[in-house]
Structure formats: C-alpha cells, structure tokens
Amino acid sequence: MSLKDQPVFRTVQAPDSYPRTTSAAVRYVPILKDEVVIGYLWAATTDDAARYVPREQAGDAAFDAAVAWTQRLRWAKANGVTPLRALRHWAGEAEDPRAGRVPVGRPFELASLEALVELAADG
Template sequence: MNEDLLFNAAPGGPPRYSHLSHKPVQYLAVADRHGQVIGYAWANDADDAAGWVIRKAGGDKAFNEGSVWAIKLHDAKARGIAPSVALAEMIQESDPTKSSHVVSGSLTEAANADVVRRLANPEYG
C-alpha cells in the first residue's frame, strides 16, 4: 500500500485534432435558439488543429448544447477530413430550429486559437 502507482500511456483511442495552433485560424460562432452565443468552433489545416470553446458565461445550458459541436469535430477527425472542411460541414448542416446553430455569416479568421478562447472567455487572457 506504500508503493507509487505507475501509469503508462496506452496507445490508441479515437483520433483527435490537435487542440493547439499558434497560426491563423478560421472560426465560427454557435448560438442557442434564442440567438445567445454559446461558443465557437475553430480550425487550422496546417496544424491539423480544431476545437470547440464554450462560453462559460452561458453556464450549464451552453455546456450541454455545446457538446454537440465538440462531437461534430471528433466525428469529422474520425472520418479523416481537414479541420476547415469540418467547419464547412457545420455551416452547411446547421439548422436554426435546433437547440443550437451556427450564426449565419459568422465564419471569420483570428490570429490564433488563443484569440478565439479570449473571445469566448475574456478572463482567459
């Protein structure tokens, strides 16, 4: 009972986009059915990076509704598509009658993923 536990990383698991990019990223805003932004999806093909950033100010509701968008990114990576294509699919498949949707015309560029994180949560920076 006094021995240290050893944890060895096991290979495998589902494929994931990198969550880091210091290069320019594309991003889009996602809103709830009332038009309140709940988070942002971002992507950078050069780093094979993408992520979902929840607006913490949206609370549990934003977290719950936002999980769908994180899953969309995981599924896109599993299908082997580029991060920017994943964003394009999000836009194309977005439905404003659902609990959350892509804000029309919100696709834009930021200097890097940290800019998007600060946009979602100003206290991040």
C-alpha cells in the first residue's frame, strides 16, 4: 500500500442501533442549539426506526450534532427505549454543547421520511 492508495475501512464492531430508514410515516422533533433548529430527530410511526437528520442551512453544528445523536440513539436502543419514546426522552433537558436540545412539546408528523429530509434540506 502506498500513500496514493485509498484506505479501506471495515467496521469490526458497532453497537446496535435502530434501522435508519422507513417507508412509514414519521414523527419528529426539532433539535435546537442556541435557539436555532439544527436538525430533526425522527421515529417511524411503526416504532421500528429512528435517526437524526441535520438541517443543511445550520452548517457544521448540525452535522457535528449527528455524532452525538447517533450515540444517544445507540444508548436508547441498548437500554430498551423504543424509537417513539426516544423522541421524548431528552425533551426539556438542558442544552448539550454538541447535541443541542429537544424542546418540550408534542412531536410533529409527516407522511414520509423523504418529506422530512426535504424539510431539512430546504431550511
């Protein structure tokens, strides 16, 4: 292997996580950092999938938060928290410097994950 070769990465072990896609409707909550929406945490209405979607207009903070939300969702899965319950699990907690915060309130709902991805892309 030379320095010109592209490295090949292989996951040896990773914690369990919820499926990252769904064909079902999704419930979601905004993720705020300094009162700016940086992304959305969603769960499938079928309660079998969840993920964080960064809001493109929010820049680096939105993408940096994805690491923290991946860790949080893996923790939730490992501790038997359902995806829909995970939406409310962090609601009202103090703002985390990396993950932001989930405001108190009921989740919103969209007909598809694609609609939420479009919302995140449009700002």
